[in-house]
Amino acid sequence: MIAKTLQDMFKRYRRPGDVVFAVLFLAFAVFLLSQLGDQTKVVKRTKWFAQPGLWPTIAIWCMVVFGFLHWLSSALSDRISGRWTEVGFWVRSFEYVAYFLIYVLVVPQLGYLPSTMLFAVFLTLRVGFRGVNAVGIAALFGFVVTIVFRGFLQVKIPAGAVYEYLPDSVRAFALTYL
Amino acid sequence: METLLSGISILLQWQVIVALLIGSIGGVIIGALPGVGAAVAIAILLPATFAFEPIVGLTLLLGIYGSSMYGGAIPAILINTPGTAVNALTTYDGYPMTKRGQGHRALSLAYSASFFGGVFAIICLMVLSPVLALVAPHFGSREIFLAALLGIILVVLAHRGQIFAAGMLAAFGIFLNSVGLEPVKYTRRFTFDQSWLASGIDLIVVVLGLFAISQAFLLLLEKNHAPGDTHVSGNIFAGLKELLGVKRVATVSSSIGVVMGMVPGTGEFTSQFLSYTYAQKTSKNPEKFGDGSPEGLVASEAANNAVPGAAMIPLLALGIPGEALTAMMLSVFYVHNVIPGPQLFENQMDFVLALYMALILLNVIVLVFLLFSTNLLLKIIQIPTRFLGVMILILAFVGVYSLRNSITDCAIAAGFGVFGLILKRLDLPIVPIILGMVLGGIMETKLRSAMARVKTPLDFIDRPIAAILFGLIVLILILHCRTLYFEFKNKLRPEPTMQPVDSDSPNQQG
Numbered sequence: 001m002i003a004k005t006l007q008d009m010f011k012r013y014r015r016p017g018d019v020v021f022a023v024l025f026l027a028f029a030v031f032l033l034s035q036l037g038d039q040t041k042v043v044k045r046t047k048w049f050a051q052p053g054l055w056p057t058i059a060i061w062c063m064v065v066f067g068f069l070h071w072l073s074s075a076l077s078d079r080i081s082g083r084w085t086e087v088g089f090w091v092r093s094f095e096y097v098a099y100f101l102i103y104v105l106v107v108p109q110l111g112y113l114p115s116t117m118l119f120a121v122f123l124t125l126r127v128g129f130r131g132v133n134a135v136g137i138a139a140l141f142g143f144v145v146t147i148v149f150r151g152f153l154q155v156k157i158p159a160g161a162v163y164e165y166l167p168d169s170v171r172a173f174a175l176t177y178l
Numbered sequence: 179m180e181t182l183l184s185g186i187s188i189l190l191q192w193q194v195i196v197a198l199l200i201g202s203i204g205g206v207i208i209g210a211l212p213g214v215g216a217a218v219a220i221a222i223l224l225p226a227t228f229a230f231e232p233i234v235g236l237t238l239l240l241g242i243y244g245s246s247m248y249g250g251a252i253p254a255i256l257i258n259t260p261g262t263a264v265n266a267l268t269t270y271d272g273y274p275m276t277k278r279g280q281g282h283r284a285l286s287l288a289y290s291a292s293f294f295g296g297v298f299a300i301i302c303l304m305v306l307s308p309v310l311a312l313v314a315p316h317f318g319s320r321e322i323f324l325a326a327l328l329g330i331i332l333v334v335l336a337h338r339g340q341i342f343a344a345g346m347l348a349a350f351g352i353f354l355n356s357v358g359l360e361p362v363k364y365t366r367r368f369t370f371d372q373s374w375l376a377s378g379i380d381l382i383v384v385v386l387g388l389f390a391i392s393q394a395f396l397l398l399l400e401k402n403h404a405p406g407d408t409h410v411s412g413n414i415f416a417g418l419k420e421l422l423g424v425k426r427v428a429t430v431s432s433s434i435g436v437v438m439g440m441v442p443g444t445g446e447f448t449s450q451f452l453s454y455t456y457a458q459k460t461s462k463n464p465e466k467f468g469d470g471s472p473e474g475l476v477a478s479e480a481a482n483n484a485v486p487g488a489a490m491i492p493l494l495a496l497g498i499p500g501e502a503l504t505a506m507m508l509s510v511f512y513v514h515n516v517i518p519g520p521q522l523f524e525n526q527m528d529f530v531l532a533l534y535m536a537l538i539l540l541n542v543i544v545l546v547f548l549l550f551s552t553n554l555l556l557k558i559i560q561i562p563t564r565f566l567g568v569m570i571l572i573l574a575f576v577g578v579y580s581l582r583n584s585i586t587d588c589a590i591a592a593g594f595g596v597f598g599l600i601l602k603r604l605d606l607p608i609v610p611i612i613l614g615m616v617l618g619g620i621m622e623t624k625l626r627s628a629m630a631r632v633k634t635p636l637d638f639i640d641r642p643i644a645a646i647l648f649g650l651i652v653l654i655l656i657l658h659c660r661t662l663y664f665e666f667k668n669k670l671r672p673e674p675t676m677q678p679v680d681s682d683s684p685n686q687q688g
Contacts, residue, residue, distance in 0.1 A: 013339055015604045025346065032353070032368070041365040049629040052360040055622045056367055059356060059614075062349030070342040090600050093395045097592045100391070100571060104579065104588040120572055127398055127564040138568065145572055153226050155580040 012073050017086030022071035029063035036060060099123065111160020112150050113178040117142035151177040185531030189539075193234045198536055201241020202543045208242060209249030210559045213397055213566055215262045216246035220506050221389040222570070222577045224382055232514040233529060236507060237536045243503050244296060244486045244537060245544045247446070251288040251479060252552065253559055256281055256410065261559075264446035267454055267478040274470035281410050286417025287472055288479045289548050291428055294421060295480035296541040298432035299439065299487030304534050310495040311527070314520035316643050317496055319628035322519070324639075324647035325498050326617040326624065329442035331651060333613050335658055336448065344610045347601075351614020354379050355622075362626070374586045381615050383578055383587045385506055387594025388601075388608050390574040395599045397567030404562040410552055424476050427457045431477040435484025440492060442500035442613070446485045453481035487537055494518050494530060498620065502609045505616045 040053030048054065103119045110118075120142035121135055129135070149155045159175040166174055188194065208219045219242050227235030250261030255272030268288060275284035317325070330348055337344035357368045358378025369375040421428060431453035438449035457477035458467045467474045492498045497519035499505035511518050522530060548555075561569075578591045601608050632638050639648040 013605075017600075018604055021600055021604055021606075029346070035368070035370075039366075039368040039370065041363075043363045043365065046363065047629070050362065050626050052363050052365045052367055055618065056353060056356045059349045059353035059618065063346050063353060066342050066346035066349060070346055073342060086603065089399065089603065090596065092399055093596050093599050096395050096398055096571070097596060100575070100592050100595075101585075101589060103575065104585055107575075107579070108583075116572060116575075120568060123398070123568040123571065124565065127568065128402065129562070129565065134565070138565075141569060142572065145576065149226065149576045149580070153229065155226055155229070155576060156583060157576070157580055158583055 012077055014074060014077055014080060015086070016080045016082035017090070018080075019071070019074040020083060020087055022067070022074040026064070026067040026071045029060060029067045032060045033064055099126075107160070108158050109161050111163050111174070111178060112157050113143065113146040113174075114160070114162075116146050146178060181527045182531060184528035185535060188233055188528060188532035189535050191231075191234075193231065194237050194532075194536065197230070197234045197238040198241055198539055199543065201238040202245045202540045203547055205242035205245030206249035206544055206547060207555065207558055209246030209265075210252045210261045210555050211249075211561065211566060212253055212259045212261050212559070213393065213563050214570065215250075215393075216242050217389045217502055217506075218393050218570060219246070220503055221382075221385045222573045224385070224506055224509065225577050225580050227510055228513045232510060232516050233532055233536075235510045235514075236533065239503075239507055239510065240486070240490075240533070240537060241540050243507075244483075244540050247479075247482045247486075248289065248292045248544050248548060249555070251292065252285065252555060255284045255288060255475075256556070264450065264482050265478075267450050268475060268482075270454075270468045271471045271474035271478070274468075275472075275475070278470060280470070282413060283416060283420070283472075284470075284475060285410060285548075285552060286413070286415065287420060287475050288417070289545055290417045290421040291431075291476040291479040292483040293541055293545045294428045295432040295435055295483035296487060297538060298429070298480075299436050299484040300534055300537045300541075302436045303487050303491060303537075306491065307523070307530070307534075310491065311523040313643075314495045314523050316641075317520055318641070319624040320632070320638055321641070321643045321647060322496060322498070323621055323624035323628055324644055324651065325492075325496055326620045328647055328651050328654075329492075329498055329500065330613065330617050330621075331654060332442050333610050335654065337607050337610070340605075340607060343606045347607060348610035348614040351611040351616075352618030352621075353614075354384065354611070355381075355615040355618040379590065380581065380587065381505075381509055381612070382581055383591045384594050384615065385502070385612060386574055386577045387591035388598035388611060389502070390570055390577065391591055391595030392598025392602060392608075394567045394571035394574060395595055396602055397563045397570065399599075400563070402562050402564045404560055410556065415549060420472065421476065424473050427453075427460075427473045427476050428480045430456055431480040432484040435481040436488040438481075439485035439488025440500070442492065442498065446482050449481040449485055450478045453477040490533070490537075494522060494533070495520070499613065499616055502612045505612050508616060 036053070036057060040056050042053060043051060099119075099122070103115060106119075107115045117139045120138040124134055124138035129138075150157055159178075163171060163174045163178070204219070205216060208214050208216060220239050223238065223242070227238055230238070246262055247264060250265035251268050251272065252261060254260040254265040254268040256276055258269050258273040260266045260269055272284045272288060275281065330352075334341055334344045334348055353368075355378075357375060358366070359369075359376050360367050366376060431449075434453045434456065435446075435449040438446075438452070454467075454474060454477045457473045458464045461467065461471070461473050463471065463473075486503075489500050489504050492500050493504045493508060495518075497508065497511075497517060499508050508518065516522070516526070516529075574591070574595075575588070578588050581587055598608055628638070639645045
């Protein structure tokens with residue numbers, strides 16, 4: 001009866017993989033709670049409301065309590081198939097994280113314009129668009145983004161190291177606008 | 179009068195006009211692209227706007243915010259795919275009208291209802307301004323603390339069926355805000371002796387990760403989809419006149435949008451749901467709702483578009499954002515050292531008036547643009563979703579990297595991108611994290627300054643506004659507990675023919 005009551009109370013709408021996320025989040029919250037003493041300091045002659053540890057303490061305790069209830073409601077709901085397929089989907093996103101970070105590392109070396117055009121073309125090919133039109137549009141998009149943001153809006157993106165090797169006539173232009 | 183003229187002169191700067199045009203037209207296009215949405219666009223453009231004057235940056239972002247829902251109605255009506263999530267209800271009546279060959283009529287009605295809702299909200303904002311200017315100075319530290327606390331509570335409670343998730347994610351946002359060097363006693367909090375954590379986790383990096391990069395990953399990984407070719411023909415101006423026939427629904431829906439827009443955490447979804455329900459219940463033809471009812475379409479669109487204007491009220495008057503988009507805009511104010519809140523109304527009323535007028539102009543520009551270029555937009559929205567993912571990822575890089583040229587920021591944003599992807603796949607809310615970060619920071623600062631003058635706990639609520647806010651918090655919590663109690667009691671009532679709980683329908687947990 002108690003189990004049934006609990007189930008009625010907490011059962012909720014879920015998607016596959018919900019319980020995995022609930023467990024991971026709760027574990028993370030409990031880990032933070034275990035670090036609370038080490039990672040915050042109690043300052044002497046300071047009232048409770050000005051203690052540096054007050055807000056992390058409130059936040060982490062709320063994470064633990066709500067995280068536990070979230071996990072409980074997930075655990076008490078009917079099992080949905082496809083849990084590990086969903087986790088596999090999450091893991092597949094790391095491929096694009098890797099591409100993104102490689103792009104970030106390449107920009108200061110190769111320059112914003114060439115890196116962006118290459119990255120756009122590479123991603124376009126990677127996601128399955130193989131036509132000349134698609135590749136051309138991707139390259140054009142990379143070009144336009146560079147011109148708009150670095151050329152016109154002058155956003156802070158460093159010039160590529162390879163620009164130093166360009167002929168004098170175009171080096172200054174490339175360093176400023178590309 | 180002098181303030182009004184000063185406001186007009188601010189608005190007439192060429193940079194403001196250009197920002198308004200780009201923001202409003204860009205917002206319509208972004209809104210019309212299923213899978214992008216205003217949040218992604220604002221997150222990407224946010225760092226670029228830091229280089230502009232605050233009015234220019236805000237006008238650009240407001241343009242996108244205010245116009246995206248106009249654009250979102252187009253694919254919702256013509257191809258049954260809402261451009262932005264908040265246009266979902268528009269599909270109920272818009273698409274059946276298209277199937278009956280009345281697509282032009284549906285679009286026309288949606289545009290006019292959106293325009294009505296948008297302008298109605300701004301008029302309310304202008305009418306309320308003197309009241310705000312009068313009340314806002316009475317908001318001291320404790321009142322702002324209580325208003326922020328009320329905001330967090332409402333954001334959590336607004337996520338019916340996901341209250342535990344919303345609670346833990348809002349708390350996670352508060353925690354993220356506390357990481358790094360604490361600004362008063364200069365002690366480190368949760369830096370794990372890592373220098374890159376000492377300066378804290380930047381809100382913009384989190385916003386870009388959770389909204390833009392996660393969306394890019396999602397579009398890149400999910401099955402490719404391209405909206406089909408479609409065309410609209412017929413008189414698209416007719417709805418302007420037809421709206422007069424449903425002016426009651428338009429007015430009430432816009433009013434609901436205004437009220438919901440002012441309440442943190444509720445926003446477009448609640449307002450359109452309430453408006454739609456109201457319109458259906460008071461209609462002479464309630465059976466037509468969901469099957470091409472003009473009233474349903476007007477209710478949904480007018481309520482949606484009234485929210486952006488109204489959401490500016492708590493932001494401008496108290497510096498408290500009600501949802502993620504206004505939270506992002508708050509950072510534009512902070513970067514330029516313009517602190518929204520009571521002082522803004524006292525010292526920079528011309529700036530506030532310029533913003534109001536920009537909002538009205540935005541609605542006019544969007545309406546005119548849409549009336550003449552809907553078919554052009556229909557061509558643009560045929561971009562395959564995976565290609566959109568490529569575009570968003572490239573643009574997201576500009577946003578993150580241009581902040582401080584930090585590879586670490588990009589890695590953190592990518593990490594939040596994966597986190598956002600998981601939340602989106604699980605249908606869990608992202609907004610509580612952002613509001614937790616923003617409101618958590620406000621609560622920490624304001625509690626510290628408020629408590630310095632408080633001797634006993636009751637002193638905290640001895641001022642009228644503080645007492646009202648405290649009373650509201652208590653009342654909301656009691657009402658919520660009461661609702662839960664009755665729902666749970668009903669669930670336990672033995673019914674011989676009771677069906678098992680449908681796993682597809684959200685349970686009222688929390």
